[in-house]
Amino acid sequence: MTTASPEARPAGKEAGAPAPVLAVEGLEVRYGRGRRGRSALRDVSLSVAPGETVGVIGETGSGKSTLARAVLGLVRASAGSIRVGGEEVTGYGNRRWRALRRRGIVQYVFQDPLRSLDPDLTIEDSLIEPLLIQGVERTEAVDRARAFLDRVHLSAELLGRLPGELSGGQRQRVAVARALVTEPALVILDEPVSALDSANRVQVLEILKELRAAGTSLVFISHDLGSIAGTADRIAVLYRGELVEVGAARDVINHPRHVYTRLLVGSAPTLHARTADRSEREALRARLAG
Amino acid sequence: MRTLSRNTAAGSAPQHAPAAPAAPPVIAVRDVRISDRVTDREIVHGVGFELTPGKAVGIVGESGSGKTLTCRAVLGILPPHFEVSGGSVEIDGTDIATLTPRQWTALRGTTVGAVFQDPASYLNPSIRVGAQIAEVIRVKKGVKRREARRQALELLRAVRLRDPELVYGQYTYELSGGMLQRVLIAAAIAVEPRALIADEATTALDVTVQAEILDLLAELRERTGLALVVVSHDLAVVAQLCDEVLVMRQGEVVEQGPTHSVLHDPQHAYTRLLMAEHEQYGLDKFLTPKEAS
Amino acid sequence: MTMVRRVLSLTSGRIAVVILVLVALLALCGPWLAPQDPLATSDNTLASASGAHWLGTDYLGRDVFSRLLDGSRISVLGSLEVALMALVVGAVPGILSVYSGRAFEWLTLRLADTLVALPFLLFAIAVIALLGNGITQAMLVTGALVSPLFYRVSRAATLAVARSPYVEAAIVSGASVGWIVRRHVWVKVLPPIAVALAQTIGVGFVIVSSLTFLGIGVQPPAPTWGGLLASDLGYLSHQPWAPVAPALLIMVTVWACNLLADAIRDVSGEAGRALVDRRRARSRTSTSAPVPVGGSR
Numbered sequence: 001m002t003t004a005s006p007e008a009r010p011a012g013k014e015a016g017a018p019a020p021v022l023a024v025e026g027l028e029v030r031y032g033r034g035r036r037g038r039s040a041l042r043d044v045s046l047s048v049a050p051g052e053t054v055g056v057i058g059e060t061g062s063g064k065s066t067l068a069r070a071v072l073g074l075v076r077a078s079a080g081s082i083r084v085g086g087e088e089v090t091g092y093g094n095r096r097w098r099a100l101r102r103r104g105i106v107q108y109v110f111q112d113p114l115r116s117l118d119p120d121l122t123i124e125d126s127l128i129e130p131l132l133i134q135g136v137e138r139t140e141a142v143d144r145a146r147a148f149l150d151r152v153h154l155s156a157e158l159l160g161r162l163p164g165e166l167s168g169g170q171r172q173r174v175a176v177a178r179a180l181v182t183e184p185a186l187v188i189l190d191e192p193v194s195a196l197d198s199a200n201r202v203q204v205l206e207i208l209k210e211l212r213a214a215g216t217s218l219v220f221i222s223h224d225l226g227s228i229a230g231t232a233d234r235i236a237v238l239y240r241g242e243l244v245e246v247g248a249a250r251d252v253i254n255h256p257r258h259v260y261t262r263l264l265v266g267s268a269p270t271l272h273a274r275t276a277d278r279s280e281r282e283a284l285r286a287r288l289a290g
Numbered sequence: 291m292r293t294l295s296r297n298t299a300a301g302s303a304p305q306h307a308p309a310a311p312a313a314p315p316v317i318a319v320r321d322v323r324i325s326d327r328v329t330d331r332e333i334v335h336g337v338g339f340e341l342t343p344g345k346a347v348g349i350v351g352e353s354g355s356g357k358t359l360t361c362r363a364v365l366g367i368l369p370p371h372f373e374v375s376g377g378s379v380e381i382d383g384t385d386i387a388t389l390t391p392r393q394w395t396a397l398r399g400t401t402v403g404a405v406f407q408d409p410a411s412y413l414n415p416s417i418r419v420g421a422q423i424a425e426v427i428r429v430k431k432g433v434k435r436r437e438a439r440r441q442a443l444e445l446l447r448a449v450r451l452r453d454p455e456l457v458y459g460q461y462t463y464e465l466s467g468g469m470l471q472r473v474l475i476a477a478a479i480a481v482e483p484r485a486l487i488a489d490e491a492t493t494a495l496d497v498t499v500q501a502e503i504l505d506l507l508a509e510l511r512e513r514t515g516l517a518l519v520v521v522s523h524d525l526a527v528v529a530q531l532c533d534e535v536l537v538m539r540q541g542e543v544v545e546q547g548p549t550h551s552v553l554h555d556p557q558h559a560y561t562r563l564l565m566a567e568h569e570q571y572g573l574d575k576f577l578t579p580k581e582a583s
Numbered sequence: 584m585t586m587v588r589r590v591l592s593l594t595s596g597r598i599a600v601v602i603l604v605l606v607a608l609l610a611l612c613g614p615w616l617a618p619q620d621p622l623a624t625s626d627n628t629l630a631s632a633s634g635a636h637w638l639g640t641d642y643l644g645r646d647v648f649s650r651l652l653d654g655s656r657i658s659v660l661g662s663l664e665v666a667l668m669a670l671v672v673g674a675v676p677g678i679l680s681v682y683s684g685r686a687f688e689w690l691t692l693r694l695a696d697t698l699v700a701l702p703f704l705l706f707a708i709a710v711i712a713l714l715g716n717g718i719t720q721a722m723l724v725t726g727a728l729v730s731p732l733f734y735r736v737s738r739a740a741t742l743a744v745a746r747s748p749y750v751e752a753a754i755v756s757g758a759s760v761g762w763i764v765r766r767h768v769w770v771k772v773l774p775p776i777a778v779a780l781a782q783t784i785g786v787g788f789v790i791v792s793s794l795t796f797l798g799i800g801v802q803p804p805a806p807t808w809g810g811l812l813a814s815d816l817g818y819l820s821h822q823p824w825a826p827v828a829p830a831l832l833i834m835v836t837v838w839a840c841n842l843l844a845d846a847i848r849d850v851s852g853e854a855g856r857a858l859v860d861r862r863r864a865r866s867r868t869s870t871s872a873p874v875p876v877g878g879s880r
Binding site: 044059060073201202205223225226227229249253265267268269278281285289 | 352466467496500501504530535565574
Binding site for chain 3: 103109130133182
């Protein structure tokens with residue numbers, strides 16, 4: 001799986017493409033009401049085809065987590081539409097959201113591996129929770145959950161442990177496994193590797209690549225272009241609540257069009273390839289500020 | 291830039307050449323070993339480097355590799371029950387083991403400054419940030435309030451904060467992580483130290499902000515001859531800024547040498563692993579074809 | 584339950600539990616254990632301790648020991664009434680305030696603020712004045728007045744959990760409010776509520792004793808700890824040692840309640856788990872048994 005390059009996979013968006021797993025159209029999210037409110041997202045349009053991995057990159061406050069939360073119904077959209085698995089969910093109330101979520105089409109992996117698992121529940125209990133919510137019998141749920149522990153390269157011995165007894169990397173992998181147990185069509189990952197050290201980061205990234213190969217659609221949110229670059233088919237760049245650039249991963253990295261994207265690529269620390277020098281970055285910053 | 295002009299002579303030298311080969315080191319670390327007094331275990335097994343004015347040394351390693359302990363040993367702020375059990379650290383030719391607390395206080399800030407990962411926790415949240423820098427200047431330089439304020443503003447300008455007057459009057463919660471780190475750098479260079487230790491100073495920041503801070507450090511180094519110790523878990527960050535690299539793992543320096551030769555001809559398997567991770571999961575893989583020409 | 588086992592692993596927890604169990608036994612069996620009729624008067628007034636009267640007799644010649652045993656039931660029942668009333672009135676809205684919409688939240692918050700402002704001892708006296716002399720109604724009213732403690736404690740604990748990623752993960756998987764409360768919130772809210780409960784039982788003892796000390800809530804011949812203390816104080820010049828027994832009983836019981844509250848606080852949460860694990864590990868290593876990696880369940 002390490003050799004497959006992003007381009008080798010069907011982008012899926014062109015001619016005769018199947019219906020997207022996720023289609024966001026003209027999305028706007030506002031926090032606060034009236035004049036004191038501010039919009040966290042403005043006119044964001046993005047779609048994710050079946051099997052596609054879209055990387056969403058943006059810095060703190062760019063609205064990337066808001067995008068994820070809006071797609072999951074955790075925050076309300078002020079305008080625009082969101083379609084999940086072909087279903088228009090924009091106007092959904094709590095009950096219909098719950099019914100939709102219970103089908104397990106979309107799952108979410110949180111940034112903070114320390115707090116994304118209930119400290120009082122064993123790994124097994126956390127892992128099977130989405131299945132129990134669906135109404136699956138406990139014994140069957142446990143059987144099914146074991147298989148997914150395998151997928152994230154964790155041994156079944158961990159099932160009886162509490163999150164406090166696992167390392168950060170192990171916990172994040174459990175969180176990924178929990179997101180997978182309902183066999184979702186789309187997994188949204190919010191900074192899944194940012195809190196991990198490099199060995200664990202590599203491990204989780206490898207798991208994501210395997211998922212992608214298995215045909216699960218992924219939305220990979222991160223502030224780090226490096227970790228997205230090797231995983232995503234397409235990259236979407238969020239800057240101050242707006243989607244400034246969307247394109248094939250290699251294109252965005254090698255030929256960034258927007259000033260911010262150019263600064264982003266030019267700022268990424270690299271070993272050999274000098275992406276930009278200080279004066280170039282200075283000039284880009286000035287253009288962005290002005 | 292009056293406050294920062296003391297070493298401008300060094301600033302005119304090209305970036306990757308130290309000011310003068312014969313210049314005595316600001317910081318000399320000689321085979322430093324650090325032990326935990328309680329468990330009686332050696333945590334750091336011998337680190338050594340020399341930092342001459344205008345030079346930049348980078349230390350790379352995972353958390354727990356001993357890089358932060360080494361920094362803290364140099365600054366004389368090892369956590370309780372850790373001690374330097376071997377080797378020596380010299381600052382400006384003086385062995386720090388012989389320093390009294392009073393001499394230490396005089397040395398910190400004036401000769402060596404430091405910035406750490408979490409800028410917010412090094413500033414008082416209930417005092418305006420400008421006043422905190424002015425305080426440092428007033429105490430260390432013994433100047434009047436008004437002059438301290440003027441110099442603090444100049445420093446905020448020197449670390450490229452856009453509106454120094456505004457930032458001067460703000461509190462920590464009003465500033466972003468990148469701005470706070472700049473404020474801390476301003477405070478650290480307030481008394482014109484000759485060396486600055488940056489321990490994971492950019493780790494918690496966004497990539498573009500990290501680049502800004504690294505650019506700022508490079509610029510300060512060029513302009514004022516500030517010597518740098520840059521500590522990071524990211525080999526690329528260190529590579530971007532430093533002349534010499536130390537790769538640490540489990541308290542041991544597994545590789546040490548000029549940045550260029552370490553990157554082009556890594557000797558140790560761990561260094562190669564670090565580089566492979568970057569090449570496989572970083573941007574290098576995508577950019578190399580374009581830059582190869 | 585794991586919580587009980589953890590509390591019992593602490594010395595302070597064991598002491599508190601032993602004392603409270605003894606007090607509870609007193610309350611249950613006190614009237615039967617009493618060697619003499621607690622209401623029977625005799626000519627042998629203000630007698631010193633003797634074989635016949637272990638703690639002497641009072642100004643009407645009644646056996647003090649029997650009266651203490653007999654009076655324990657009212658004190659214990661009263662304090663339990665306070666605590667349980669406060670628990671029900673406080674904790675349930677406290678948890679619900681996080682989930683049941685803004686209006687409910689605002690209303691209960693203001694109500695809690697109002698209740699805190701009322702001095703409960705005076706209020707209890709006023710209620711007795713209105714409804715007639717009876718300990719139960721006074722205790723229930725007092726319980727309602729201390730309920731903001733439970734409201735606050737359970738609300739704070741619920742809020743902390745409600746915003747955690749693991750609860751959001753459950754929401755994203757389609758969990759209902761009931762599911763989240765049962766599976767995630769309850770376990771986190773229980774320890775602070777248990778702490779508050781132990782504390783409130785202690786407070787309840789003080790309130791019952793205060794009221795009965797003032798002669799409120801119980802008709803005179805019926806013995807109570809507070810009433811005994813009050814009548815003993817009246818004859819301080821004859822029997823300077825007499826108030827010691829009821830006073831000590833009240834003190835030790837309240838102290839045990841607070842000790843229990845502290846013990847629960849110490850063993851709950853992540854820190855508590857670590858504390859208990861450490862102790863266990865230490866005792867294991869001292870018996871040179873192997874320490875399994877993390878076996879806190």
